[in-house]
Amino acid sequence: MLAILHPDIALDSEAYRQTMHFLENLPGVSVRVHQVQGAKQRLTEVYLLGETKSLNKEDIEALPAVERAIRISDDYRILGRHKDDRRQSGFTYNDVTFDQSNLNIFAGLCAVDVPEHVEQMMQALEDNGQVCTRMGAYKPRTNPYSFQGHGKGCLPWVFEKAGKHGIKVIAMEITHESHIEEIDHCLEQLGRPTGVMLQVGTRNTQNFELLKAIGRQTTYPVLLKRGFGITLNESLNAAEYLASEGNANVIFCLRGMKTEAGQPHRNMVDFAHVPAVKRLTRMPVCVDPSHSVGSRERAPDGVLDVMHATAQGVIAGANMVLVDFHPKPEKALVDGPQALLMEELPAYLEDIQLCHDTWKKRQQIYRRLKESATE
Numbered sequence: 578m579l580a581i582l583h584p585d586i587a588l589d590s591e592a593y594r595q596t597m598h599f600l601e602n603l604p605g606v607s608v609r610v611h612q613v614q615g616a617k618q619r620l621t622e623v624y625l626l627g628e629t630k631s632l633n634k635e636d637i638e639a640l641p642a643v644e645r646a647i648r649i650s651d652d653y654r655i656l657g658r659h660k661d662d663r664r665q666s667g668f669t670y671n672d673v674t675f676d677q678s679n680l681n682i683f684a685g686l687c688a689v690d691v692p693e694h695v696e697q698m699m700q701a702l703e704d705n706g707q708v709c710t711r712m713g714a715y716k717p718r719t720n721p722y723s724f725q726g727h728g729k730g731c732l733p734w735v736f737e738k739a740g741k742h743g744i745k746v747i748a749m750e751i752t753h754e755s756h757i758e759e760i761d762h763c764l765e766q767l768g769r770p771t772g773v774m775l776q777v778g779t780r781n782t783q784n785f786e787l788l789k790a791i792g793r794q795t796t797y798p799v800l801l802k803r804g805f806g807i808t809l810n811e812s813l814n815a816a817e818y819l820a821s822e823g824n825a826n827v828i829f830c831l832r833g834m835k836t837e838a839g840q841p842h843r844n845m846v847d848f849a850h851v852p853a854v855k856r857l858t859r860m861p862v863c864v865d866p867s868h869s870v871g872s873r874e875r876a877p878d879g880v881l882d883v884m885h886a887t888a889q890g891v892i893a894g895a896n897m898v899l900v901d902f903h904p905k906p907e908k909a910l911v912d913g914p915q916a917l918l919m920e921e922l923p924a925y926l927e928d929i930q931l932c933h934d935t936w937k938k939r940q941q942i943y944r945r946l947k948e949s950a951t952e
Contacts, residue, residue, distance in 0.1 A: 578629045579647045579659070580637050582621040596642035600625065603632070611655065611825050612795075613668060620665070624655060653813055655820035656827060656858045666859035667896075668826040670798045671745045671772035673708060675828060675861045680896055680933045682926065683748045685710035687867070687901045688724065688911035689731045692738070697904040699742040701919050705926055710739070711748040711899055715756055716911055717780050724910045729759040736763060740770025748800050748899060750776035754790040761796065776800045779832055782815045783807065792822025800828045800863060800899070805835040809850060813858060828897055829860045831890070833869030842882065843871020843915070848890040855894060863897035864890030871915050883917065884928060891932035892939075898929060 580600065586593055600608050605628035613620045625632065629648075637646040649659040667676025675681060685698055689712050702710055712735050716726035739747055751757060760773050775797045781787055782804035791799055799819055803812040816827050831851065833844025846869045854862045866886040874882050887898055903909045903916035917925060 578625040578632055578634070578637065579649050579654075580623040580625065580640070580643050581645050581647070582623065582642045583644045584618040584620055586621060586642050588621075590642070592641035596640040597623075599640055600637075604628070606632075609821070609823075611820070611823065613665065613825060622655075624649075626654070652810075653817050653858055655825055656813075656817055656860055658857065658859060667861050668798065670774070670826065673745050673772075675798070675826075675896065677855050677859070677861055677894075677896055680891065680898070680929070681709050681746075682707055682929060683709045683711045683746075683863075683897060683899045684902045684917075684922065684925075685712050685747075686903055686909070687711070687916065688713040688716050688909070689727055689735055690908070690910045692734050694904050694908075695735055695738055697919065698902060699738050699744055701902075701922055702744065703742040705922055707926070708743060708745040709748070710744050710746075711776075711901075712739075713750055713911065715750055715752050717750070717752045717778055718911075729756075729763065732760065732763040733767065736767050736771050740767070744771050746772045746774050748774045748776050750778050751791075752778070752781065752787075754787060757791065757794060757797070772797075774798050774800050774828075776802070777815075778802055779805045782812055785815075785818060788815060788818040789822050792819040792824045795824050795826070798826035798828065799824060800830055800897075802830040802832050802865070803834075803847070805833065805844065809853070813854070816858070816860065827860055828863050829854050829858065830863035830865055830897075830899060831869075832865035832899075841872075841874070842869060844869050846870070846886050846889070848886065848893060848895070851890055851893040851895050861896035862894070863899055864895045865899040866890065867899070867901035867912070867915050867917075871912075873915060873917075881917075883915065884925060887925070887929060888932045891929055892936050894936050900925075 607626045609624045611622045634646045637643055647659055714726050714731050715728055775791055779802045801816050816829055819827050831847050834847050836845050839845030848864050851862050866883045870883040870886050901912055901916040904919050906913040906916040909916055
């Protein structure tokens with residue numbers, strides 16, 4: 578069962594103390610408290626786990642701090658959608674909103690290489706009105722001899738350049754719990770010129786100890802990539818690991834499935850799952866066309882496959898796009914062959930906006946259909 582408290586309730590209030598005293602003393606029930614900071618208010622959610630079937634919903638709703646109570650299913654207890662569930666989807670971080678209705682573009686370097694390329698990338702983003710990017714400092718690689726990323730050594734100048742160009746959120750993959758501390762320490766030393774979204778790569782989707790460590794901190798939101806060789810349900814449960822530890826500010830990223838059936842693309846594009854994930858959970862959904870397609874091959878219509886894949890995800894309702902760009906792909910240290918070029922950025926952004934607007938118009942079509950059917 579889930580008890581949703583009155584918005585912006587003070588945690589030192591008598592109503593909150595009385596409510597928590599009652600809930601924490603329920604036999605056979607454990608209590609987990611989650612706070613969700615929205616654009617206009619803070620919501621406190623109290624999850625009651627264990628022997629909850631005998632609990633009376635009306636008794637819980639009668640507690641002084643409780644606005645309403647919801648019975649929840651076993652699947653995706655925190656991040657999932659449940660009957661009579663009117664909870665908000667998404668969150669706001671560093672003045673950027675992430676929810677199931679809007680769209681944010683994270684174009685940038687798969688792997689940070691030299692300051693000049695980071696500067697050029699962020700300048701291009703600023704020129705095109707973008708406030709988010711991707712920058713890989715820690716790179717897990719299949720080959721132990723491949724470039725593993727510059728690590729904490731590049732963080733100061735990456736964060737400084739982000740602040741200089743008005744970048745508010747950087748998606749940055751981490752591969753070890755210690756990376757959280759390195760990022761946090763560097764941002765604090767610099768006066769927090771930007772924000773970071775911690776990215777869990779596809780290889781770490783079932784690294785449960787890493788997921789727990791990331792979930793225990795609530796400073797930074799999380800971008801969780803789907804595991805490339807596991808089911809959607811297994812990957813969604815990985816997201817639930819994060820939320821169960823305390824951090825429900827999670828975005829779920831579809832990045833393609835590893836299978837020979839996906840050829841000639843690098844992975845089988847799985848963007849048809851965009852609406853499915855939004856139906857099953859309250860998470861915003863991201864698509865990663867670069868790692869799905871993995872090349873700069875062009876269709877006979879003159880459009881790159883990666884751009885077609887992006888359109889498929891956005892027109893289906895994706896809320897975030899994670900995409901590789903590079904000023905000089907031939908010099909990129911990771912995934913250069915799939916990176917888009919700086920001169921392609923304006924057209925790419927225009928294409929994405931067109932698809933997002935089309936998604937909104939598609940909603941209107943079916944909303945009118947539904948309304949006419951109920952008349």
